[in-house]
Amino acid sequence: MGFIFVVFFTMLAILSIISILTFSTLLIVKAISKKGPSIKLSAIVSGSSVFLLIVSVIALFIIVINTPSPERGKQETAAVNVEEEKKAEQELNKKEKEEKEKQDKAKDKEEEKKAGEEKAEEERLKKEKEDMKQASEKEDKQNEKINIKEQSPPSKKDESVIGKSHKTVYEIFKFGNDSIDETITNIEFDDNEKALSVTVKGKDGWSDKSIGEGFYEDSTTAYRELSKDKRINEVWITITFPMQDKYGNVSDEEVMGTWMSRETMDKINWKSFNYEKLLDVVDGKRIYPQFVQ
Structure with missing residues (x-):
């Protein structure tokens, strides 16, 4: 669609230039030889041609500005690619962070489990020690009772x-x-x-x-x-x-x-x-x- 407009306004500009040149020449001839179209008609046609030329030039300028150049297209494509790469990198960093957090949690859980096992083992050893102590004290008391009886009931x-x-x-x-x-x-x-x-x-x-x-x-x-x-x-x-x-x-x-x-x-x-x-x-x-x- 942009190409059609370019062709149209280009042709319009050319025709306007031809019309301006033609009627400008006729005006000169009329002024010299008093022959040809009237000055009023020639002026109107020439003015209209100038207006059309101006409109065509402005339209072409606007079309050229709004039409992306190959270099600009490359830049936009490159920008899109950079943005996509950045987004992909962010996603990768996010996944790596989540994986690291998951590993840290697993490590903490393992350490907590290990600490719990060590504490349980410590409590077990302590209980065994206390049981042995109580058993020893009980035995000592039994011996003391026997000594009392043997000494003098x-x-x-x-x-x-x-x-x-x-x-x-x-x-x-x-x-x-x-x-x-x-x-x-x-x-x-x-x-x-x-x-x-x-x-x-x-x-x-x-x-x-x-x-x-x-x-x-x-x-x-x-x-x-x-x-x-x-x-x-x-x-x-x-x-x-x-x-x-x-x-x-x-x-x-x-x-x-x-x-x-x-x-x-x-x-x-x-x-x-x-x-x-x-x-x-x-x-x-x-x-x-x-x-x-």
Whole structure:
């Protein structure tokens, strides 16, 4: 369609030029020889031809401007190709990014799984260790019970330091229907030092405060009663109680330990002594903070 317009306006321009030249010549001839078409007609035709020429030139100019040249077509094609290449590159980068993210997620998941397995293995080993520890402690306690029985089982007729003290301590520290072996886990007497060592199980209570008060009161009563036996020069009392660690494991721990010499026991007026002052007068002590009164 553009080519047809070019041909049309080109022919129109040529015809306009021919018409201008023709009627311009006729005007010259008319002016010289007074022959030919009238000046008015020639002027009208010449003016019309000039107008058509101008229109044809403008039309051709517009067509030429709007008609893409081969070079321009190449540039536009190149621009389109660059745009397509850019778009393709963006798509490729996007896919590579998605693939990388997918790989990173898979890697993170694998690392998380590995960490979980390592943690589980660590917990398993820790549990095995705790179980072994509890089994060992249980075995030690059984052996201690056997030692207690072998040393000197309490009886009414047994007036030895171990026998008498065994019964006395049991009456003070027993809880409910607990047997003597459950209440007293160890008792020893050193004949050379005249020192009595007793390990007992503490009584439970409503709170740490009430449990601690029970420890104080029972220990005070035990010191008072044991001080009556002049064969004893010093008394060591250790109280155990079930304690739970941060992992939820429960085991009997030595939560309170005190000792008192004969000199200290003789100084105390047991009739008016307040058990809450026990830790102020004993010769040695160790106690869990939550049970301190």
